[in-house]
Amino acid sequence: MTETTTQAQSAVPGQIPMIRARALEKRYETTRGDGFTAVAGIDFEVRPGEAFGILGANGAGKSSTMRMIACTSPSTGGSLEVLGLDAQTEGARIRARLGVVPQDDTVDVELTVKENLLIYGRYFGLPKSEIRRRTADLLDFARLTDKADERVEALSGGMRRRLTIARALINQPDILLLDEPTTGLDPQARHLLWERLFQLKEDGITLILTTHYMDEAEQLCDRLVVMDGGLIVTEGSPSALIQRYCTREVLELRFAPGEREAMTDKARRLVERAEELPDRILLYTDEGETTLAAAHAHGIVPLTALTRRASLEDVFLTLTGRSLVD
Template sequence: MSEAAAAAPLIEAVDLRKVHAPRGEGAPTEAVAGIDFRVLRGEAFGFLGPNGAGKSTTMRMIGAVSPVSGGRLRVLGMDPAVHGARIRARLGSVPQDDTLDTELTVRENLLVYGRYFGLPRAVVRERAVRLLEFARLEDKADEQVEALSGGMRRRLTIARSLVNDPEILLLDEPTTGLDPQARHLLWERLFRLKQQGVTLLLTTHYMDEAEQLCDRIVVMDHGRIVAEGSPAELIARHCTREVLELRFPDGRHPEFAERFAAIGARREVLPDRLLVYADDGEAALAAVHATGAAPQTALVRRAGLEDVFLTLTGRTLVD
């Protein structure tokens, strides 16, 4: 592959829009409101945002299963409106909910899915062996899916999405509902795929997952991109290096926030605690104690993507 081809974006969106038709007499809703982004070959690219931000809608347009309402979208150099079938043949997709056939065995799920792509039986059988090893499901190959744990089903769903050797893997909330051990195993499997040159696109509500997996991230809110960069860049741009978490009795956090007005870069009052954003959390804590305040608990931690996310999108629950 030439250097120019390697540097060209695998996915490019310019002023991308998605408008949903009104229900009944309601007005149309703009789920994606004119966003620009580029995904390079071999990247792990993440979409973060609250429910209804437009993340999954964007993924469906990239996957050529939902038509674009406006703007320009190119996937693998092709227009999804014209070359949808060719694009889908080179993609793998892991939906939020597992769509495995529970009446088939683990191996049969791979074999049947491989036939949807028109692959020869011998090729599908060989790939099934490789994917069972990749997903650490060799010893479950002849068991029915309904007998698997949630983590095993998720690994099988990812393995099935790789049966056509995709260049791009779309992952919509890949580890939702899994225990920590299962999540970490999936992270390790996805990291291996990235090392093999597969381009990963994922949505997630887990900020630690985004930090672990993603080279670059866009944060979406109300259908728009409100920030873009690597996890480290976003933290440096929107947060201090550390966060001091303080708890006081009797709901007095607003009172103490005013008292600490000169401490740290900014303060945030939550129902159960007071956050003080500072580059040096221990120095901020010493300054708090110097005012004579005695918090019930005090914790200094490193700022993370969750702080960025909540700063940009707010803390109001979105259903």
């Protein structure tokens, strides 16, 4: 879905969001009587048919937000509507219309691929004939038809991930929740999953995902929020966020040992924003090659120089910092 389409959708009069959160809060209490607030009062809406991302470092509140949307963890403040229903009182009805792909695959490794789908379909009270039909369609969708009768324990990580997504679709959900959908997969498996998720979005399923891969968020998300400390710090399409928080390009300069500090002081004078890292300096600029030429003219001679397009990762690190969060 293009940004233009997403914006057009939001302008449809009377359109009900798939998800609407207002001052949504989640606080956890401990046995000692104290506690902490994981989600500190956030507002957001998810539109029908879009891919919506929730990004944040560890502890930012994104997993707690996903659990509240999935109606597996009640909110402790504010309001949350999913599919037009109150998540506090209509959890069972909402869950029947959701598909959930957890971060860790939970398929039964002792069953065959087909059996995992057939058995899971029974939880939704579907007729056996309908479960068999949907199973065949989902095996084809996940490119697992030739593995239908193999036990799951023999599958690769990418195949198991595709099976987990296929299983989450057995009830033909209106919303698919994906928690870190491609963590641990090799590039080929990641790109195949991206293709499958694009297809789901084309079919009109609303996708909500968390991910640590910024390139994945750029590829998949029509719109996203960045969370930090339980709050939403920004919201928008990937391209709009890059334009808002970054220059068009980033020039990365690396220097020989002992030269970086002196060269960095000179390089900082060339641009409005520069960032010093242990192994390089980043110069934020709209014209990387022009800035590199200016650097050379000022006697700045790096070992290597790389001009690249500014990315969502630059936005994320600008907003949440580079410090490691456990």
